[in-house]
Amino acid sequence: MPKRSLIYPIFLPMQGCRHRCIYCDQSKISGGSSFDLELELANVAKFVANHKGETKEVAFYGSSFTALPDDFIQSMLKKFNRVIDPDTSYRISTHPAYVTNDILDRCKQRNIACIELGVQDFYDDVLLASQRGYTGKQALEAALAIREHGFTLGVQLMPGLPGSNAFSIKHNKSILRMLKPDYLRLYPLVVIRGTPICAVYERGEYIALELEEAVDICADYVELAESEGIVVIKLGLPSNLSSEEVLAGPYHPSFGEIVKTELLIRDILRRAQRNEEINLDKKSSLLLMGHRGKYRAILLKRLENCSINVEATSRIL
Ligand code: SF4
Structure with a gap:
């Protein structure tokens, strides 16, 4: 199990994403913050100075990081490298379609130690219905490649995607047992106003999970994770999402706490x-x-x- 470290999160809302996933609005999820390089460099410098001698990560969330233009990544990390110390590494989240051996080799050279893969689901019918643009096999191969290159591996799953059912959940669990990622992040699908899935929901073609169903599914995943030594790092969307932005689905600002209560x-x-x-x-x-x-x-x-x-x-x- 990797050593837990302090994290400074930076949001790059949907940057690098070649298409918009049907449920996604990273600006609303991240509380409307946009990326301000100079401000983040100053904040990271403070974060590093305040935590000398401690293991730290600067984490880039909310994007398909490895699909960003390579010169942008290189020049941005070069600037962050000037303000971090030897106890600090980078964590990124990315989309399974943008993971190749070349990309992973470059990540390795750039002090990226942890890669969270936005798999969402390993079951083909769910991935197709959710227009994710890869198969379950490709997602698994990307996860294995990350692991083989020596990165800490995080897997993000999204219970409640279109097409998901008891069978797809069972499939995901069998993959988790085999893959044993270091980290698991679970955030059930919430229908956020303005996202493409709203229209699908309003036509009655998508039924969102009830809060209790999502809690039950996540509690099952947590029990599995605990038995397999997988650390669950997040349950539910960030609490800064305004409830007015939620059209349907199992959003609760204390979702993680409710899952813990169910457990x-x-x-x-x-x-x-x-x-x-x-x-x-x-x-x-x-x-x-x-x-x-x-x-x-x-x-x-x-x-x-x-x-x-x-x-x-x-x-x-
Ligand atoms: S790849 Fe991730 S960040 Fe990009 S649109 Fe899809 S869910 Fe949002």
């Missing part, structure tokens, strides 16, 4: 089935009592013949 409930249920006495620590109690006790009520509904007094004793008997 806690599953754990409690398993332990209750074994008749174990369960003591909740403060963090777990707070998770259950959050959202006006909604998840405590869900737990009670699923716990038969048991009682719970989270507030008073943090103990379930």
Whole structure:
């Protein structure tokens, strides 16, 4: 497992992307920020100065990084190289269609240590319905090539894409078990106003996941990731997406916390089935009592013949 490092994120909204994916609006997802090179150079210099001696990454998100013009990448990283220190490397996210041995060799020479691959799904029917422009085999080959070149590998998956179903989820899980990426990022599809999928949704040709469904699917992925030593680095879209921008889908600013609560409930249920006495620590109690006790009520509904007094004793008997 790679050593966790401090990350300074930089958004390059949809730069390098040869087409617009049906669900994507990186400007809204990143809170409307656009790339200002001079400002980012100054911020990275401060970030590096504030964290001397610590392992750090400058991460370029929101784009197809390796599809950017090579001279742009070269000249931009040359400028960042002047403000980083030997404990800092780069992390990029990119599209599986723009991963070749030549590209990976150049990434290696440029101090890029981690590549997050925006796979979204490994199942061909889903990729086709979502117009991603590659097959599941190509996505897997890109991931394997990243791994073989010695990079830290991150995989991004998007539950709820058009065409996804229980079978495609099962397929994704079998690929994850085999591939064992270092990191997994899960962000269920949210229908953002102004994106091409809005029209599909409005014609009734796409049904968005309900929040509970997305939580359940992500909790399943997290359980698999934990059993395979894969670190889940993000659940859900950033909380700075305005809810007014959301037409449909499982958007919640605390999505990750809700998934953690679902995992806690599953754990409690398993332990209750074994008749174990369960003591909740403060963090777990707070998770259950959050959202006006909604998840405590869900737990009670699923716990038969048991009682719970989270507030008073943090103990379930
Ligand atoms: S490749 Fe990524 S950043 Fe580019 S349009 Fe598609 S989802 Fe958005």
